[in-house]
Amino acid sequence: MPSTPQHSVRQVLALSAPIGLAFIPLGMALGFLVVHAGLAWWWAPVFAAVIYAGSLEFLMVHLAATAAPIATVALTSFVVNSRHVFYALSFPLQRVKSVLGKVYSTYTLSDEAYAVGVSPEARTWTTRPILLMQLCFHLLWVTGATVGGLVGEALPIERLVGLDFALTALFIVLAIDAYRQRPDRVTAVAAALCAIGAWVVVPGQMLVCAFAAFTAVLLVRMMVQRWADRG
Template sequence: MRTVSVAAGDPPRPAPASPPGSRAAALAALKDSTSVGLGLLPLGLAFGVLIVHAGLPWWCASLFTAVVYAGSFEFLLVGLAVAVTPLATVALTAFLVNVRHVFYALSFPLDRIPGPLGKAYGTFALTDEAYALTTGDRARSWSGARILWLQLFMQSYWVGGATAGALLGSAVPDSVGGLDFAMTALFAVLALDAVRERRGDLPTPVLALLGALVARLVLPGQMLLVAFTLLTAALLIRSRKEEPRESRA
């Protein structure tokens, strides 16, 4: 450890420790973000191509990904923008699509992020990918700076990929289909990774599947919101039932 030079006779004092936002936290976050980044880059490319093929200017890709930054809703926003949809309808659609983030806030480690600006960006950049990486068992010891760097890197992948896709979009023929399915494919991969990481927790994915099936049958138009509500209720009931067992142990 380095020490600060002092006058003779004074006891040596350790140099101040590196702040939480040090280079080490950034490098660790860059490594953490690589796996998801490899998926976000081509996904961003697909989104950028979709923007240009819809007839919107290329810079809309940069604007949407930097300011809106709500993956699945951004794909919907392309169609809404082309149709010149009223702002009230756009706002309602955004709420219904992104209401799942309310559930994410229940376990996202926002308390580790220092400062109001840091917390504001951490809340803004709370995407499905960021949630999946920061709430796993291996992320329990991550500092707030590492979480912020992770979110910043992931948004950079998204913005960079979308901008590049929009600029190169004219080179991709209109006949290429399935670009709007890229986000769904990424969600499926994240879900599989989460199941693999918690192999002993089989009831959770089963409850999620049952909630999705019930939501599909009861309210298919609001499937996402209903499925999240049912899953949250089931997990709370399960947690309450497990508490007495743990207290008796």
């Protein structure tokens, strides 16, 4: 029998935990970088709670430490977070009923929340399980950043190598998991080619251009499929 929309806390946590637990070491990496960029440790939980944008936070550490101009911060935020525009097209926000719930869900939409929210196991989730999942991710990220900031303050390290790759590693794992759930070689190859093409042609705007190209490919593919179905 199909599952009902009523989900227990245990069911939500069971699906979210494998990804959510990765937020602790990733958040700690952010906390370390905050401290060793010359900022006070408490900036780590502030960044994690207020910005809550993963890769942007790692970039924001450098921008804050160097007192970058507001225009630079705004442009960087737009370029890095523009991918959320594409996520929002298929994230199940329509299942969140309250206005405040929609606001919080939109604010805490992350790559990880998207991966869980569109998974087959979460297809019947409604307001409470979706918000619980996003709240857990948010709290775990703040917790990890706080621990990292405190540890970095207490145990100074001259040089931290490889921490900036931690988030990239998580994205790779999410991509592999998404492919396992929906094995589509054409889509995977198209995404890889769009990323490589953007990296070669416009390396300074790779993320935005790769997403735009991939969206165009998906639209063309959808139109071709519709024409084929009509024929």
